[in-house]
Amino acid sequence: xxPTLPQMLGDVWHAVLAFVFIYPVLMSLFWMIGGIxxxxxxxxxxxxxxxxxxxxxxxxxxxxLVPCFNEAKQIEETIEALMSLRYPHFExxxxxxxxxxxxxxxxxxxxxxxxxxxxIHHVVNQGKAVGLNTAALLSRNEILIGIDGDARxxxxxxxxxxxxxxxxxxxxxTGNPRVRNRSTxxxxxxxxxxxxxxxLIKRAQRSVGLIFTVSGVIAAFRRSALHEVGxxxxxKLTEDVDVSWRLQLGGWDVAFEPRAxxxxxxxxxxxxxxxxxxxxxxxxxxxxxxxxxxxxxxRQLRLWPMFIEFAMSILxxxxxxxxxxxxxxxxxxxxxxxxxxxVLMLGWTGALIGLVSLLQTTxxxxxxxxxxxxxxxxxxxxxxxxxxxxxxxxxxxxxAVPKILLRDMEKRAVWTSPDRGVRPNNH
Amino acid sequence: xxxxxxGRSTQQPLIIERPDLTHPLYRALGIxxxxxxxxxxxxxxxxxxxxxxxSVGLRLPGPTPPGTLSLSSFxxxxxxxxxxxxxxxxxxxxxxxxxxxLRRVMDRxxxxxxxxxxxxxxxxxxxxxxxxxxxxxxxxYVEHGPMGRVKDASVAPPANPTVQxxx
Numbered sequence: 288x289x290p291t292l293p294q295m296l297g298d299v300w301h302a303v304l305a306f307v308f309i310y311p312v313l314m315s316l317f318w319m320i321g322g323i324x325x326x327x328x329x330x331x332x333x334x335x336x337x338x339x340x341x342x343x344x345x346x347x348x349x350x351x352l353v354p355c356f357n358e359a360k361q362i363e364e365t366i367e368a369l370m371s372l373r374y375p376h377f378e379x380x381x382x383x384x385x386x387x388x389x390x391x392x393x394x395x396x397x398x399x400x401x402x403x404x405x406x407i408h409h410v411v412n413q414g415k416a417v418g419l420n421t422a423a424l425l426s427r428n429e430i431l432i433g434i435d436g437d438a439r440x441x442x443x444x445x446x447x448x449x450x451x452x453x454x455x456x457x458x459x460x461t462g463n464p465r466v467r468n469r470s471t472x473x474x475x476x477x478x479x480x481x482x483x484x485x486x487l488i489k490r491a492q493r494s495v496g497l498i499f500t501v502s503g504v505i506a507a508f509r510r511s512a513l514h515e516v517g518x519x520x521x522x523k524l525t526e527d528v529d530v531s532w533r534l535q536l537g538g539w540d541v542a543f544e545p546r547a548x549x550x551x552x553x554x555x556x557x558x559x560x561x562x563x564x565x566x567x568x569x570x571x572x573x574x575x576x577x578x579x580x581x582x583x584x585x586r587q588l589r590l591w592p593m594f595i596e597f598a599m600s601i602l603x604x605x606x607x608x609x610x611x612x613x614x615x616x617x618x619x620x621x622x623x624x625x626x627x628x629x630v631l632m633l634g635w636t637g638a639l640i641g642l643v644s645l646l647q648t649t650x651x652x653x654x655x656x657x658x659x660x661x662x663x664x665x666x667x668x669x670x671x672x673x674x675x676x677x678x679x680x681x682x683x684x685x686x687a688v689p690k691i692l693l694r695d696m697e698k699r700a701v702w703t704s705p706d707r708g709v710r711p712n713n714h
Numbered sequence: 715x716x717x718x719x720x721g722r723s724t725q726q727p728l729i730i731e732r733p734d735l736t737h738p739l740y741r742a743l744g745i746x747x748x749x750x751x752x753x754x755x756x757x758x759x760x761x762x763x764x765x766x767x768x769s770v771g772l773r774l775p776g777p778t779p780p781g782t783l784s785l786s787s788f789x790x791x792x793x794x795x796x797x798x799x800x801x802x803x804x805x806x807x808x809x810x811x812x813x814x815x816l817r818r819v820m821d822r823x824x825x826x827x828x829x830x831x832x833x834x835x836x837x838x839x840x841x842x843x844x845x846x847x848x849x850x851x852x853x854x855y856v857e858h859g860p861m862g863r864v865k866d867a868s869v870a871p872p873a874n875p876t877v878q879x880x881x
Contacts, residue, residue, distance in 0.1 A: 364726060398852055406853045410872050417862035424838055424864055425856075427849050429828055439728065455826050468730045472744035514829045514837070521862045550728055635765050638758035661729070670751045699862070708730070 292613060293626040303606055308636050310603045311677055314596075315647045318483075321491025326654055328494070330545055335657045337546050340446030347452075348376035349445060349507070350426035354418030355381060355436035359389040361552075362436055366397050366404060374445035379404045380422045381436075385412030414699050416519035416526040423510065423518055432507040434549065439467070440505065441548035448507040448547045458512030458539025459531065461489065461501035462547030465659050468708035471555045475668040476675050479648050481553075482662065483672060487651035489543040497593050498541045500571075503527030505549035512539045523577075524700045525570025532574055535590055536581055548658055555708035564679050568687035569694075571597065576691065604684035607677075644673040838864060 293300040333341070351369060355362055362381075369379050383391040383406065394406045407421055423431055430452060434440060444462055451460040464485060466478045485502065492498045506527065516533040523529040531541055554560045575597060581587065582594050610627070617627035648669040652662050733741055757777075764774045831849070835842035848854055848867050855872055859865045 395853060402852070405851070407867075408853070408855045408871070410855060410857045413858055413862050417858065420862065421856055421858070421864055424834065424845075425848055425854065425867070467728060470730060470732045471736050471740070472748070509826065510829050511826045514834070552730075635758060635762040638755065638762045641755045641758065668748060670748060670755060 291624070291626045303610070307603065307607050307610060308640070310599065311640060311673070312643050314600075315643045318487045318491040319647055319650045321494040322487040322650060322654060324494040325490035325543075330490070330654075335546065337441060337447075337548060337658060338443055340443045340546075341450050343450075346375050346446070346449060347430060348378070348428045349374065349430040349432055349449060350422075350428040351377055351379045351432045351434060351440075351445075352419055352422035352426065353379060353381040353434055353436055354384055354415050354422065355386065355390050355394070356384045356412065356415070356418075357386045357388045357390060358436035359386070359393055362390055362393055363397065365434075365436055365438060366394075366401070368439040370401050370404070371442055372440060372445055373442045374449075377403065377445060378427060380407060380426045381405070382407045382409065382418040382422050384409045384414070384418045414521055416521040416523065416700060419526070420518045420521075423513065429510045430507060431510055431513065432505070433503065435504045435551065437552050438464075438504050439550040441550070444505065444547040444549060445507075447544045448505075451542045451544060452507075452509055454540070456538070456540050457542055458509050458534040458537070459501055460507045460542045460544050460547070461498070461531075462505035462507075462549050463543075463545045463655070463658060464502045464504050464549045464551050465655075466553050467550045468552050468555060469665070470708065472668065472671075473557070473560060474553065474555045474708055475665050476671045477553050477560075478659075478662065478665045479652065479669045479672060480676055482651040482655045482659075483644075483648045483669075484676060486545065486655050487647065490545070490654065492593065493543045495592065496540070497535070497590065498531060498543060499593055499597070500525070500528040500531045501541060502549075504551050505547060507547075509539075512537070515539075521699050523570065524566055524573055526700070528570050528574045529577075532578055532590075536578065536587060545655070545658065552708050560679070561683070565683045565687060565690075568680070568683035569691050572601070572684075572687050572691045573694070600680070601684050601688065604681040605688075607681045608685045640673055641670070644676075645669055648672050840864065 296303070353365065353369070358365070366379065366381065379401075381394050381397075381404065383394055391406075391408055394404075398404045398406050405425075407425055409418065409421070413421075419433055430449060432445065432448060448460045448462060451457050464481065466474065466481050468474045469478055489498060503526065508530075512534055513530070516530065516537050516539075518530075519526040520529050534541055554563055575582075575594065579594070582590060613625065614627040617625040649666065652666060656662050760774075760776060761778070764776065764778065767774050831846055832842045835845040838845070844867075851867075851869055854867045854869060856867045857865045857872075
């Protein structure tokens with residue numbers, strides 16, 4: 288009788304099983320410890336009151352860049368919120384990237400009401416990266432802040448971002464995106480997920496001086512740094528990941544500011560969520576495939592831990608999916624025992640993974656609680672975090688890698704029409 | 715009710731928590747499956763207690779788990795753990811050292827060389843005077859070249875109606 292896969296692989300099989308279990312647990316522990324370290328060393332000073340930014344006599348002028356494509360439903364809200372910012376000196380440069388709806392007309396009408404709003408109309412649709420590049424070229428200031436067309440900035444967000452540029456080696460600062468729409472189960476799961484993943488992971492990464500990516504929805508840049516690395520890349524699916532890595536490869540520091548809040552709309556359908564997460568996976572893989580030769584230079588040693596962790600996460604995804612497929616095969620061909628294991632971790636392993644994940648979510652929510660009232664209410668939905676995050680990560684990673692390998696590298700990244708969740712004006 | 719349009723208030727509430735906008739069946743299902751997920755997780759702790767008691771020769775009656783990782787899996791990983799831990803620790807230490815070095819060196823750097831308008835224009839293959847003029851305009855219509863580089867800009871909308879700008 289032919290030996291089963293576990294018999295053929297021997298110790299390697301057991302090591303694979305243990306890796307698939309240990310990796311999420313270890314990473315959760317690292318993120319929790321790193322997040323707490325970041326809070327202790329950096330975040331709690333001077334305080335965590337968002338509406339009481341550092342005082343200074345003069346604030347430098349900044350340009351807020353808002354690339355838009357078919358944002359007629361949201362753009363007025365976004366622009367009106369920008370006009371309510373408490374920052375003393377800023378301009379808003381909104382880019383209408385060849386929208387086919389009413390976005391251009393709405394922007395022109397808004398410009399008539401708000402002198403500090405400037406509008407750039409692209410004659411032909413060019414994509415978000417070109418929109419950002421054009422806005423950067425046509426803006427007046429050294430500090431550029433990119434936000435999405437459906438984002439709402441906190442009135443003091445610019446203050447908290449700008450203070451980081453007092454340090455000359457800081458090339459960019461990313462803020463703290465918070466989820467606005469919490470009407471469905473998916474929406475509520477993402478509230479906790481954003482704290483656990485975006486917030487906690489960024490804190491943990493910053494505790495060792497690195498960051499995987501700025502959040503494209505709210506990120507401030509030093510123009511000099513952007514100019515040095517060539518601004519945003521039109522061919523990248525996730526231009527935020529790409530610019531973050533090129534800045535760090537260029538020796539610039541990329542900071543995280545949890546008090547710079549930005550409220551965003553996230554998908555509340557499975558299709559929308561899948562589409563978004565697949566794009567993120569593809570984008571991250573695309574960037575690392577493009578930059579890995581530069582990453583392997585000795586002078587980039589400080590970035591290796593993050594590169595290795597990303598590579599391990601992709602390896603984990605493929606091993607996890609392979610084990611699931613093998614398990615399904617075993618269940619289907621039940622007459623022939625294949626010695627598979629239930630990789631969905633029922634049993635005591637599942638209890639431990641669940642415990643660690645819940646701890647991670649709780650720690651992250653406690654850290655973000657001053658910035659998001661009512662956040663802890665979403666702890667009830669946190670039981671889904673292990674499956675919502677790890678399963679989706681595994682599935683999107685496995686699908687993303689071949690898609691990216693087969694993608695034309697010169698192809699321009701195009702806008703997608705994201706699912707923006709359940710909102711009152713949908714009915 | 716949202717009435718988007720010029721001159722009207724367009725601010726929706728910051729947090730949109732409107733479960734009433736979803737179908738009651740979906741709401742009930744969502745709560746129900748989440749409670750079931752919590753119950754399954756708590757059942758896993760029961761299995762953990764079973765395994766712990768079984769290791770000291772005691773038996774806890776009740777449902778047994780369908781299967782789980784064995785100790786041999788951990789032993790196999792433990793064989794590789796020291797090497798992996800050493801690599802990770804080395805990478806982290808190097809990262810921390812380099813960060814410390816960067817802080818000491820970079821904070822003493824000369825001030826950042828700003829990108830002036832002339833350099834910005836030159837690197838974008840544009841006339842500085844034109845770029846300066848564009849910086850003063852509130853509304854611009856921009857044409858791009860094949861690589862997405864700005865080719866030209868004007869204050870007048872283009873002749874073709876591709877770009878919608880009139881209400």
